[in-house]
Amino acid sequence: MGYELCDYSSPKAVYNTRHDVKVGDSQGWKVYDSDFYNKWSEEKQFRIGDILLFEYAANEEGNDVSEINGDVEFMTCDPTSPVAVYKTGHDLVRLTELGNYYFITPRSGYC
Template structure:
């Protein structure tokens, strides 16, 4: 889904935020996508079973360390806006779930500046431009 504010990315496409069948499911999913400032991540999950903790370091991410989260989400439908470039880490606090692959690392890229399209030249302007380029005086040797 696209909007003026950025894209809305349903986490794992149509999979809920839950322990994946393949432990590398979320890492593969995030590697296949490009995330930009202004995008939004939608986490859907059973709030009786899981939650979403945002943590701040790769070390915490690798070790599934839940002791000092930056943010805790536990509504079951959480919208997380990517507001600045950098790496964001998400895990669950439920014992064993993070170790089983319920964790996500997202590389957020800066907003790409949209390059303005070249001005469309009318056929007449294109002819003039062609004449100028084709019949440029050549220096004599």
């Protein structure tokens, strides 16, 4: 799933508003269908400082979250060089700069 942050004209508007966003809303991070998360993220506006909450069953192998470098890794579902790996089942990721963010699950066949 890729995220794109909004670029607002006023830096004050970007830095003064923070939202906590549960990834996948009520479904959480358990729908193994990238189209679901792509559609979900397209309906959102993310800002610098927002916090993404990834909730999933941490005791099931392959449910964890890998933040990957970019579009190529995302399109090829390549988790071999992640930016970060989250495994608690209640992972918080702060969006710190403008740009695209990419997250996948390492579960085989579910990117």
